[in-house]
Amino acid sequence: MKVFTVENIRLADQYTIKNEPVSSVQLMERAALNCAEWIYSNCKNHTKFAVFCGNGNNGGDGFAIARMLYLKGFDIDVFINKDHLKFSDDALVNYKKLKDISGISLKDFHEIERYNFDEKTIIIDALFGTGLSRNPEGIFKKVIEILNSKVNPKISIDIPSGMFADQINNENATIFKADYTLTFQFWKRAFLHPETGSFTGKVVVLDINLSQEFIENTSSNDFVIDDEVIKNIFKIRQDFAHKGTYGKSIIVGGSYGKIGAIMLATKSALKAGSGLTFVLAPNCGYEILQTNAPEAMFMNGGEKNINQIEEQENTVYGIGPGLGTEKETEKALVKFLENHQSPLILDADALNIISKDNNYMKLIPKKSIITPHPKEFERLFGKTENSFDRLDLAKTKAKDLGIYIVLKDHHTQVITPSGNVFYNITGNSGLAKGGSGDILTGIITSLLAQKYSEEEAAVLGVWLHGKAADFAAEKYSKEAMQPTDVINELGNVFLDLNKKATTQL
């Protein structure tokens, strides 16, 4: 799914109105109906809604939603700024419709302090949408702050009020903190970054039927990895395949005390379907690896640390998990990179070694995939102020070096050399444990060996990793799930993918 800027959303709106055709107030009705239906089906334990409406079209959505929920039998109180009753055209239409309903009480923002937020009440935030032009101040700021102090469930319409859709807010900005955000048609960029995304709660994208023609014909560099993207990448395994069809992976890493990391990466490469899988590790890991991952063939890289990396042809290398940064290992990696031409995956200590010397960066083969977490990224490319700036820097580096950067985060970003960004929306904080990244390296290496392109391997890899983690969290909880559980859930993710990709009778 494309991530549109506020400007493009506005244009999509206008294009739909003109070409569907549909009036803008009908489009607002459609958007509100989608929200009301979602709320109606998901909030059955609550009887009362306090709806907070601003003066723009987001407020207009709020008025229409309030009316619809009232007609479904809920108790509704609507709060507005009675000192300033100037609305956008469509908001005014819905304000007037609401005023005609005697059963809905229209309250002033100032009444909030005396209002009874009992446990049956859900708060709906329709103060500001994508038209926010400055940080909320005065009564708006106060209302948001009071609402944020309440324990009642909170739903934002389109975007949490006070948040800019495309850019980072300044640090002290007042933003409504939602449990759910019902957003129209597209993910907004700010939902996908940690500084702002923490205000949205669960994001639900509602399809309000904006013109598909416009969406298809309007370019964007930012995408969310949704089911559609994955459906277009995933290839079912061919019946007449043999092990050679699905490529050769060599997972390189491990050092004394860190054989677990390379084990996790190796098992993941096997589980993700690589035809032949090798593990190049120091000898101290031989027995552990051969016992626990007998399907993988062992290549000796040294005694306690790797001091040589054998070059083999037609092989995809995934280097880094548990590798260590010893001088002998550094030498071995540099020597290997000096002679190696084809794209590979670099992670963890391989990246830490590369960040030691500016000249090493140039040794990364073009079209390779690197998978830094934020700290590794900083070691490689320097400090940035926030995750938006970090992404900008990553775009520059991906282009300059001609590589793919998988910037690991809650919503991991795959950045291509051409400047596209794919945000991942699978995965959960159960992955915030040592070992989770090693799995990702194994998966991406395996996919690249199986002849997925670099972009496909990175995009499908982060999605698979997150999806398996979501399955593991459902079974074991985010707290208790282990990286090993994530590896074991890969099978269920592939079963789902195959079911969707196979013709069903």
Ligand SMILES: NC(=O)C1=CN([C@@H]2O[C@H](COP(=O)(O)OP(=O)(O)OC[C@H]3O[C@@H](n4cnc5c(N)ncnc54)[C@H](O)[C@@H]3O)[C@@H](O)[C@H]2O)[C@@H](O)CC1
């Ligand atoms: N995207 C779509 O296709 C649709 C969008 N709709 C709604 O329209 C919204 C956008 O509407 P608008 O462009 O009217 O924008 P808003 O509803 O966000 O309101 C902007 C208004 O608030 C004022 N304002 C901005 N920042 C302020 C601040 N800090 N303090 C006080 N006033 C401030 C602006 O001057 C403007 O009058 C969307 O978020 C969505 O809720 C739907 O109604 C219909 C379909």
Ligand SMILES: Nc1ncnc2c1ncn2[C@@H]1O[C@H](COP(=O)(O)OP(=O)(O)O)[C@@H](O)[C@H]1O
């Ligand atoms: N809160 C989170 N939500 C979603 N994914 C997460 C979260 N925390 C960590 N992850 C994922 O887990 C992995 C952690 O990688 P990394 O920090 O390299 O771990 P390690 O080096 O210990 O293996 C990344 O893929 C990251 O995106």
Ligand SMILES: [K+]
């Ligand atoms: K809002």
